Amino acid sequence: MSGNVLVDKKKIMELVDQLRLAIPQEVKAADEVLSQKDHILNQAAVDARRTKAKAEDDYRVRLDQNEITELAQKRADQAIADAEERVNRMLQQSENESRSRRTDADAYALRSLRALERQLHEISGSVRKGIDMLSQETAAVNGSVRRGDD
Secondary structure: OOOOOOOOOHHHHHHHHHHHHHHHHHHHHHHHHHHHHHHHHHHHHHHHHHHHHHHHHHHHHHHHHHHHHHHHHHHHHHHHHHHHHHHHHHHHHHHHHHHHHHHHHHHHHHHHHHHHHHHHHHHHHHHHHHHHHHHHHHHHHHHHHHHHHH
């Protein structure tokens, strides 16, 4: 008898395939969130520049009129502050979403790897039992052959 033990290759390959499929999807989702974050930040920057340019234009047009100039400056400042606040809010929201997705992806990967580890441990235990059983049978056969030779 040899020391080889059969392992269900199909079952092992299915487990490996499941991990290969699941983990990249979570990573892809996290990448998508990061991409959305970049898009939101870019859009917010464009909006902020547009708002700032408009506020500056308003300011120049009303420069000759003292009262109106002060009002325009206040509006421009408020528009810029509002745009900056909106950008900061969107940035924070997108960072929170990205962090949450990444945490979820990491947790899923960890659960999957732990499940695979348990399954591999069970398979390893089965392999160990098979080896032990075959070793005992081989020892028993070798012992009876020696007694028969006596």
